[in-house]
Amino acid sequence: MSLVDSAESWLTAHYDELIEWRRHIHRYPELGRQEYATTQFVAERLADAGLNPKVLPGGTGLTCDFGPEQESRIALRADMDALPMAERTGALYESTMPNVAHACGHDAHTAILLGTALALAAVPELPIALRLIFQPAEELMPGGAIDAIAAGALSGVSRIFALHCDPRLAVGKVAVKAGPITSAADRLEITLYSPGGHTSRPHLTADLVYGLGTLITGLPGVLSRRVDPRNGTVMVWGAVNSGAAANAIPQTGTLAGTIRTASRETWVSLEDIVRQAVAALLSPLGVEHTLLYSRGVPPVVNEEVSTRIIVHAIEAIGPDVLADTRQSGGGEDFSWYLEEVPGAMARLGVWSGHGPQLDLHQPTFDLDERALAIGVRLLVNIVEQAATAAI
Secondary structure, eight states: OOOHHHHHHHHHHHHHHHHHHHHHHSSSOOTTOHHHHHHHHHHHHHHTTTOOOOOTTSSSOOEEEESSSSSEEEEEEEEEBBBBSSSOOTTTTOOOOOOOBSSHHHHHOOOOOOHEEEEHHHHSOOOEEEEEEEEEETTSSSHHHHHHHHHHTTTEEEEEEEEEEEEEEEEEEEEEEEEEOOEEEEEEEEEOOOOOOOTOOOOOOOOHHHHHHHHHHHHHHHHHHOOOOGOOEEEHHHHHHHHTTTEEOOSSSEEEEEEEOOHHHHHHHHHHHHHHHHHHGGGGGGGEEEEEEEEEEOEEOHHHHHHHHHHHHHHHOOHHHOOOOOOOOOOOHHHHHHHSSSSEEEEEEOOSSSSOOTTTTOOOOOOOOHHHHHHHHHHHHHHHHHTTOOO
């Protein structure tokens, strides 16, 4: 029996369990590096299938090897953590945890990889060595992938693959592209300082609010002139706070925002450009500042051969499943794995085809659960295609 036939047999017998796993994880979401119950849930089911999961050193997340003993193996990765927001879907399986919700589809990613593991565990002999990586803390900067790699998650791995829910794609569709498919994402927080004073005499102090305004408009403008516009770099402020009285220049104020770029080369140079620009913009105003620049993740850059493996895996699901996609402005810490070994990430359609296409990270986000079976088929097919390619 082929891997594909085994997956179909498993899905026929266990589809309802697959749905319930996802709903259980959805009901009990856990934030990054707190995924203890989710880790235990996955580990118990892997062990019940005769597999040998190993929890990562931090106590959350796990790896699991099976298949033939070979010098190299392929890896399949899923992320497990939720977001710090209240859910507003009204679903029967809505989050029971205050201000924590699976609004990015990681519950589906975990359930899909768990289903893939159990479907493949039923195969008498896998044609290729396999490692499952259930990773914590993807939503944290710079991401739990770094911790997993430090714990040896990529030791002996020749290629790595993953999928991510895409609410812009209809269920039944899967998309992939070679090259960059996500963007780098950094965060910055700038605090300004002034002696303060009366708004009637700004010349006798440092006008801090004017300085905030200068940065709000000036920094994105400077970046648009310092960075190649073909690299898709965008700087957006998300928070600004200062002052309490209309006639008083405040002593402190803060700005916080994100910088995203489609270019890894640009990402490497961004912090220096930002620090130079902020200092230059504030210099004429006499406003002091501190700048906290938090490097995020590089872009996910799909390697060509790995992308072809995914394309063939998608085509094996059905003739109309493969869809087009473009590079997004979002960040994904799967990119850290691709800094070490070749691999690729696909986008799994989760939109029902009816109603609004809710975005990821919205409190009302939910997905069409028919996508779970598509995801299992995709990952199983990736294993078969990688084995065929003798990788």
